[in-house]
Amino acid sequence: MKKTLLLFCLILISALSYGQTQPVVHNATFNKIAKNSGSDCACSGWINKSVGDQGESSTKNSQDVVKLDDLESDAVYQEVAVEANSDYTLDLEYWFNDATTTTEYIEVIILKGSAYVSGYTPLYAEPATALQDDYGYETLAQVDDTNNHVARTTIVPPGNTDMNDMTQLTFNTGSETSIAIYIRAIGPYDASAHGDSGKDKGFMNGDTEVRIDNLVLANLGAASSSGNTVDPLTASAADWISYFNAFNVSDDAFAFGFQYNIPESKTTITSSSVTLQPNFAIWAAEASNAAWFDQNAATQTPVKYIEANSFVESSTEFNGEDLTFEGNVSSFNLDSNYKAIAFIKVLASDYSSTLVNENVEITATGDFSVTVPASSLTTGLVVQYGFSIIGVPADPANESALGSVVVGAKATASVDDVFASNLTVYPNPANSFVNISSSENISGVEVYNVIGKRVLQVTNVVNNSIDVSSLSKGMYILKIASGDSVATKKIIKN
Incomplete structure (x- = not known):
């Protein structure tokens, strides 16, 4: 064909x-x-x-x-x-x-x-x-x-x-x-x-x-700059960094920050997904530390909550162009006492301040996207993209109950893409009729000439065939609809 x-x-x-x-x-x-x-x-x-x-x-x-x-x-x-x-x-x-x-x-x-x-x-x-x-x-x-x-x-x-x-x-x-x-x-x-x-x-x-x-x-x-688009799987596992910020439970004031490691942060990175969970390592490692837990409480009680950041960082790769961090959440059952955030942060070259913190909270399965324009990504600034899990250090005994978030690359094929990929038109070039082969019901067809003028509209497509005999010779674009899905095909009229 x-x-x-x-x-x-x-x-x-x-x-x-x-x-x-x-x-x-x-x-x-x-x-x-x-x-x-x-x-x-x-x-x-x-x-x-x-x-x-x-x-x-x-x-x-x-x-x-x-x-x-x-x-x-x-x-x-x-x-x-x-x-x-x-x-x-x-x-x-x-x-x-x-x-x-x-x-x-x-x-x-x-x-x-x-x-x-x-x-x-x-x-x-x-x-x-x-x-x-x-x-x-x-x-x-x-x-x-x-x-x-x-x-x-x-x-x-x-x-x-x-x-x-x-x-x-x-x-x-x-x-x-x-x-x-x-x-x-x-x-x-x-x-x-x-x-x-x-x-x-x-x-x-x-x-x-x-x-x-x-x-x-x-x-x-x-032409506009296409910029850079990254997703959770763009970088290798070795490129991910973990940094924790600790805040007082009592007044939300920032207390201190420190570098951590990816495995103990409970960010699990594979070739097909990134799994985010609350942090459990601090519960055991810092149990006797008054900076983390109330030593006078009858049961282990956190006095700090953490912003557990897992991210990829560059001071050169993303500067000067728009940056979009996007992905797909395939599983979400995180406990409601914790927040999951996808972010792009822009820091001063000496890490002394955060200049941009563009983020979106992840609350369910589906796609997410965060974008920072090129104007905010000037040369020399440090750019980070990744995730935060915000909440108190968690008891490992509750790991299963507290749930997780699983993220990956954004799906590339939209409904329209799938519809278009399964659609053919014939004969092409055509003389009198154009037939449309599709597993979906065709609800309408519009025909445009090469300067964008609609020259034919068919709202009742019988037997998936349209009469183009009235059209002059030349190239045309068929805009084919099936419900909410739309695809376009190019034809030549003889």
Whole structure:
């Protein structure tokens, strides 16, 4: 079955959602339109003969598919204005004309505008007035220089029945405000077998033509720092530290603090979980110590309660970026006289003060998350993330009754993820109908075009099939709902 790529609607409707400027790509569907010099072909707007012979109209569909000829040095090239420090996606439909093709791969390169030839200013002209050679990138050596690449990907023959699929390349523009999109097909190079020796660029396609269509370049918006995300299992057991703070039971005043050890703190760390319990070691070790227990009481009575901290610490790893500590509580039966806290603390470099103590109390099973922004994590500060169990030293005889908290990594698959992973749409490309294969009942489908406009809505899905015959040719996003679960699929309408 033809591979279908997931793409959240948010990606392609980002201009509507966030207001960022969308790039202008001329003739992204490779229609047969006029180009500079008066001729026409599906490569209009995509010509730079300095780095590849022009792509041409395909024999499959001479109006809206560009072909990279077999045994020739064909390529397509176009310069596009972009926003700096922004994330983009480039989506592309492609065909390999024969399952036995010697074409090794299609190469897609996003080239840096900062590496255009000296003195050149991009024009971003429409096809009828666009330059066709000696501009932007003037040599293949420039194209092949990886220092000039924003991003690069290769596409190998998909091996499906149609030899037809879609791909997506995601990249960040960094400091670039202009890019060039460059696409070519690569097969074994043999100058003696080249189909057009007068235009040999030193590379050539394999023995069957390659077709490309429906290119979509989308601006996802300014990239924000992804920051650091850690969970209870990110660090090894050896990296965990224990430190106790003791407080007076009588007035809650801080009394003293001291380093402890992880095993006696009753924090048990394995490769799959961290188990938190009240501290029992102090009960026996300090029974005769008046600082801990009332020596005049008839029974052993604590005069201190403790904040038993178990944590991972760094003074370099987490500075300068947002930090999120998240996880999942798989078991919770801690006695109500004790509190379990998940925290991120930021301390002065000399440990003289706590500058940030962001925390959340754990009271039941489920996910937890704590975040501290980069602005609070400046260079040189000490950062700790971990857990506290707060309460009096406990009698070991009561260990079972006092319970515990078991935490681990946050589950990665949401309900929507599970729904999407078990969902397929076919045929793709489609002519009249799209069928939806799912074990769940489909409650509705919305169809969006590539600029984020809803063009079709089906609220009564009969036999998990929708009629798309009224849609124009091109790429669309299906937003498929089943109850509260939503998944998106990309389709091509022929």
